[in-house]
Amino acid sequence: MTPQLWLLPALPFLGFLINGALALFGSRTEHGPSRGLSGFLGVLFPLATFILVVLAWQGLFLERDSILRLNHDLGLGLGIPPVKPFGQVLWTWIQTGELNVDFGFRFDELAGIMLLFITGIGTLIHLYSVGYMAHDRGFARFMAYMNLFLANMVVLVLGNGPLVTFMGWEGVGLCSYLLIGFWHHDASNGAAAKKAFLVNRAGDLGFLLGLFLLWQVLGTGTPLTYEAIANWFRDPAHAILLASAPVAALVTASTLLLLLGATGKSAQIPLLTWLPDAMAGPTPVSALIHAATMVTSGVFLLARLSDVFAHAPLTLEVVAWIGAGTAAWAAVTGLVQTDIKKILAYSTISQLGYMFLAAGVGAFDAGVFHVFTHAFFKGVLFLGAGSVIHALSGEQDVRRMGGLWRKLPLTFAAMFCGWYAIVGLPFGAGFWSKDLILEKVLLRGGPALYLVALATAVVTAVYMTRMMILVFWSKPRLSPEAASHLHESPLTMQIPMWVLGFGSLVAGFAWADPFHLDWFSRHMSESVGPAQALLGAGAGGGPSAILLESVGVVASLLGILVAVALHRSGKFRENSTGPLSMPARAWTLLFDGIHGVAGIWPVRILSWILDNIVQPLLVGMARVFGWCVEMAGGAARMAQTPRLRWNLGLSVLGLVALLILLARNIL
Amino acid sequence: MGALQPIQLQVLAALLFALGLATVMARRNLFFVLMGVELMLNAANLSFLSWSRTMPGNVGLEGQLAPIFAIAVAAAEACVGLAMLLSVFRSRESLDTDAFDRMKE
Amino acid sequence: MITQVYFWIFSIVALATGLGVLVSRHPIHAALCLIGTMVSLAGIYSLIAAPFLATLQILVYAGAIVMLLVFVIMVLNSAKDDHTPRWDAFGWAALAPAAATAFFLLRVLLGADAAHSFALRPTDPPAARGTVEALSTLLFGDRIGAWSFLFLVVGLLLLSAVVGAVLLAKHHLDGPAAPSTPRPGGH
Numbered sequence: 001m002t003p004q005l006w007l008l009p010a011l012p013f014l015g016f017l018i019n020g021a022l023a024l025f026g027s028r029t030e031h032g033p034s035r036g037l038s039g040f041l042g043v044l045f046p047l048a049t050f051i052l053v054v055l056a057w058q059g060l061f062l063e064r065d066s067i068l069r070l071n072h073d074l075g076l077g078l079g080i081p082p083v084k085p086f087g088q089v090l091w092t093w094i095q096t097g098e099l100n101v102d103f104g105f106r107f108d109e110l111a112g113i114m115l116l117f118i119t120g121i122g123t124l125i126h127l128y129s130v131g132y133m134a135h136d137r138g139f140a141r142f143m144a145y146m147n148l149f150l151a152n153m154v155v156l157v158l159g160n161g162p163l164v165t166f167m168g169w170e171g172v173g174l175c176s177y178l179l180i181g182f183w184h185h186d187a188s189n190g191a192a193a194k195k196a197f198l199v200n201r202a203g204d205l206g207f208l209l210g211l212f213l214l215w216q217v218l219g220t221g222t223p224l225t226y227e228a229i230a231n232w233f234r235d236p237a238h239a240i241l242l243a244s245a246p247v248a249a250l251v252t253a254s255t256l257l258l259l260l261g262a263t264g265k266s267a268q269i270p271l272l273t274w275l276p277d278a279m280a281g282p283t284p285v286s287a288l289i290h291a292a293t294m295v296t297s298g299v300f301l302l303a304r305l306s307d308v309f310a311h312a313p314l315t316l317e318v319v320a321w322i323g324a325g326t327a328a329w330a331a332v333t334g335l336v337q338t339d340i341k342k343i344l345a346y347s348t349i350s351q352l353g354y355m356f357l358a359a360g361v362g363a364f365d366a367g368v369f370h371v372f373t374h375a376f377f378k379g380v381l382f383l384g385a386g387s388v389i390h391a392l393s394g395e396q397d398v399r400r401m402g403g404l405w406r407k408l409p410l411t412f413a414a415m416f417c418g419w420y421a422i423v424g425l426p427f428g429a430g431f432w433s434k435d436l437i438l439e440k441v442l443l444r445g446g447p448a449l450y451l452v453a454l455a456t457a458v459v460t461a462v463y464m465t466r467m468m469i470l471v472f473w474s475k476p477r478l479s480p481e482a483a484s485h486l487h488e489s490p491l492t493m494q495i496p497m498w499v500l501g502f503g504s505l506v507a508g509f510a511w512a513d514p515f516h517l518d519w520f521s522r523h524m525s526e527s528v529g530p531a532q533a534l535l536g537a538g539a540g541g542g543p544s545a546i547l548l549e550s551v552g553v554v555a556s557l558l559g560i561l562v563a564v565a566l567h568r569s570g571k572f573r574e575n576s577t578g579p580l581s582m583p584a585r586a587w588t589l590l591f592d593g594i595h596g597v598a599g600i601w602p603v604r605i606l607s608w609i610l611d612n613i614v615q616p617l618l619v620g621m622a623r624v625f626g627w628c629v630e631m632a633g634g635a636a637r638m639a640q641t642p643r644l645r646w647n648l649g650l651s652v653l654g655l656v657a658l659l660i661l662l663a664r665n666i667l
Numbered sequence: 668m669g670a671l672q673p674i675q676l677q678v679l680a681a682l683l684f685a686l687g688l689a690t691v692m693a694r695r696n697l698f699f700v701l702m703g704v705e706l707m708l709n710a711a712n713l714s715f716l717s718w719s720r721t722m723p724g725n726v727g728l729e730g731q732l733a734p735i736f737a738i739a740v741a742a743a744e745a746c747v748g749l750a751m752l753l754s755v756f757r758s759r760e761s762l763d764t765d766a767f768d769r770m771k772e
Numbered sequence: 773m774i775t776q777v778y779f780w781i782f783s784i785v786a787l788a789t790g791l792g793v794l795v796s797r798h799p800i801h802a803a804l805c806l807i808g809t810m811v812s813l814a815g816i817y818s819l820i821a822a823p824f825l826a827t828l829q830i831l832v833y834a835g836a837i838v839m840l841l842v843f844v845i846m847v848l849n850s851a852k853d854d855h856t857p858r859w860d861a862f863g864w865a866a867l868a869p870a871a872a873t874a875f876f877l878l879r880v881l882l883g884a885d886a887a888h889s890f891a892l893r894p895t896d897p898p899a900a901r902g903t904v905e906a907l908s909t910l911l912f913g914d915r916i917g918a919w920s921f922l923f924l925v926v927g928l929l930l931l932s933a934v935v936g937a938v939l940l941a942k943h944h945l946d947g948p949a950a951p952s953t954p955r956p957g958g959h
Binding site: 670679681682687692696698713736739740743756 | 775776779783786787790791793794796799802803806809810813816817819820821822824825828829832833836837838840841844845847848856857858859860862863864866867869870871873874877878881882902906907910911919922926929930932933934936937938939940941
């Protein structure tokens with residue numbers, strides 16, 4: 001297949017246009033445009049994109065594996081040759097003598113892996129939305145926004161350089177805003193959407209500034225594409241340059257700023273307050289954007305620029321601690337939440353912290369692997385939560401749920417798979433990816449980080465089990481109206497849950513070292529291998545993998561037992577988990593306070609200054625100017641007097657002036 | 668200070684001219700305006716004469732004809748001016764120049 | 773020498789009466805001062821060998837024109853004169869352009885005199901003296917020339933002035949708003 005990569009973002013974008021047109025033209029009718037047509041198109045385009053991604057993989061895949069087979073047959077033992085990624089440049093975007101950027105796409109392994117699950121899970125969630133949003137008046141608008149989001153996400157991942165990625169970055173931020181505030185008749189949804197957008201924007205500033213500094217490091221000779229950046233940083237000739245103090249400082253500054261951008265998108269400290277509020281959007285939005293795809297952009301960026309980050313050890317230290325800190329903080333906060341979606345939101349933040357932690361210790365591929373598995377189990381958890389909410393006619397408070405495992409068996413089965421994966425029980429997806437991260441952290445990060453991560457794993461098990469208990473296993477506490485309308489979800493919502501549930505159980509096997517299954521790490525080696533080699537984050541050394549995995553399983557079981565014990569003792573019913581509740585609640589508001597001081601107050605002060613000092617000054621200047629003109633006009637007007645004497649006087653003055661003019665030599 | 672110098676006459680003419688100019692501009696009564704004009708014309712005549720006396724022969728003599736015509740013109744002008752003054756006074760009941768700010772009436 | 777003495781006497785009187793015109797309260801006083809100025813000027817004319825002009829000045833200027841002025845003043849005096857203030861703020865302001873004119877004129881004149889140093893010509897030959905014979909020869913002389921033509925034109929001017937004056941003042945003589953006379957421009 002010839003590399004018509006532009007089709008990949010173009011198809012969902014086309015879906016956006018068509019659905020948008022349907023929404024606009026159907027806006028005057030009472031019932032809105034046809035659900036069938038709009039839903040069909042809304043699922044068709046992402047599905048087509050997914051098929052194209054698979055075909056593109058074939059292009060990659062075939063080339064490499066056929067060479068592998070060739071190697072094997074001929075017994076040459078040449079090792080795994082690098083795969084040839086392919087790209088497509090669409091047009092010249094910026095062309096000033098010093099900065100030349102083309103708008104193009106590049107399909108390599110990292111992008112390919114991301115695209116597989118983005119488009120695949122994206123299609124499933126689009127299908128889910130058909131069922132979930134079926135009774136919503138703005139159905140076509142919803143499908144349009146979701147398609148637009150998918151298009152932007154594809155651009156983000158597929159871009160051949162940071163600027164193209166940034167375009168997609170901004171686009172997904174916009175779609176996040178549009179979708180969080182989808183039910184815009186409620187003003188609080190709009191406020192949540194605005195908060196998400198603004199916090200993201202603060203991160204975007206970091207992204208751009210970091211990019212500018214990076215360009216300073218690269219110099220004007222290097223085009224701003226990932227390929228060129230990677231080659232520049234991998235070039236041994238530049239090693240001396242990179243070791244020198246000013247360049248190293250520049251690289252560190254650049255990477256710190258890029259990290260700020262990544263934390264904004266991935267909701268890490270310090271830009272994490274928007275994600276819990278983003279739960280105001282419909283559940284498919286939470287599943288797609290705030291679990292599976294958009295929030296992983298930050299980790300994706302770290303992996304993409306792994307060669308740059310490899311040369312900034314200070315930044316990586318910061319990344320690791322941010323990841324660990326966020327994971328721990330979010331896990332504790334998730335323990336005291338009563339809204340089922342908020343629990344899952346904090347869980348997402350916590351798992352993202354794990355991914356950052358992995359990147360911080362130099363194991364970029366482990367981080368991306370956790371992105372991959374997390375998409376499956378978090379996706380199914382969110383979809384299941386949506387199914388529960390749908391079944392209970394909008395109830396989201398876990399204190400009013402319970403005993404649903406009998407009433408909603410299919411939903412329960414799917415969520416059970418997700419739960420099994422996230423707490424890290426053996427052979428689930430989370431088991432493989434989280435334990436891999438813990439292994440890498442111990443090897444390279446040191447015992448402190450490892451203990452924090454392990455403790456967070458325990459707390460993760462506690463709160464996830466708490467959620468499952470309160471929703472499914474405990475005695476029913478449903479309100480009467482909810483109980484009377486209890487019903488399972490329609491098929492369109494069930495199928496994606498089954499697929500993702502299944503995925504939560506088996507996706508981990510893409511990289512299972514003990515069974516020598518390393519499809520995932522092999523395919524990541526080209527993108528992140530050299531960086532990891534530089535940081536020495538390869539496999540091997542230290543305690544055996546099986547021992548570590550056992551420790552992980554023990555931690556998970558411990559967490560489950562703690563949760564069951566707390567439930568038995570009745571602590572969960574009053575929604576208090578002892579001494580942890582007060583500090584955790586204060587913590588929830590802590591970052592809002594920090595943002596207020598760091599961001600909102602300076603803006604308030606500045607605007608006060610502008611309003612009360614600069615504005616009157618400018619108005620005063622304009623007034624003075626006007627007054628001068630008025631005076632001059634008034635003076636000139638005096639000459640236009642009907643009074644005889646005045647006219648004569650002025651004429652005489654003119655005569656005198658003439659005299660002076662004519663006789664100035666003599667004067 | 669021997670013979671009469673033309674410059675002395677010129678100075679006198681200039682001063683008389685300035686006085687006439689001041690009268691025209693400073694006084695509000697219309698009569699005074701006309702009288703100021705007469706003063707100015709006189710000053711001009713004096714200046715003419717004194718310059719002509721510095722010229723030789725016939726040129727100097729011809730210089731004395733100009734004031735004759737000037738006097739004649741001054742007479743005509745005074746006549747018409749006074750007639751207008753009468754007309755203005757008839758319509759305005761006032762001889763204040765500052766009051767004449769509408770051409771229509 | 774004697775010329776100088778006379779000159780100074782005449783010039784001081786002329787300037788004083790000129791000032792009198794400026795500051796007089798009543799138009800009649802101003803008219804009388806004007807006569808004073810004109811007579812002094814006539815004296816000066818006679819000093820510089822222009823006897824005809826001196827006579828003309830007294831006869832026509834002081835004798836006819838100013839008298840006409842006096843007549844009109846007296847006519848309007850009885851016809852409820854107005855109460856225009858003698859001096860106001862603008863009066864002071866008006867002195868400035870006049871003073872400026874005088875100042876610059878004097879500067880130019882004094883500068884020119886220093887540069888070229890003019891002098892009055894002596895009155896020999898006697899033809900240079902402005903007697904009646906000399907001037908009339910010049911005016912109406914041997915040929916029909918510019919001056920005689922100009923003389924005739926001045927006559928016409930005077931005629932038109934008379935006609936105009938009569939027309940303008942006619943309403944006053946007839947009484948207010950004579951309907952037979954078309955007003956120029958209409959109302």
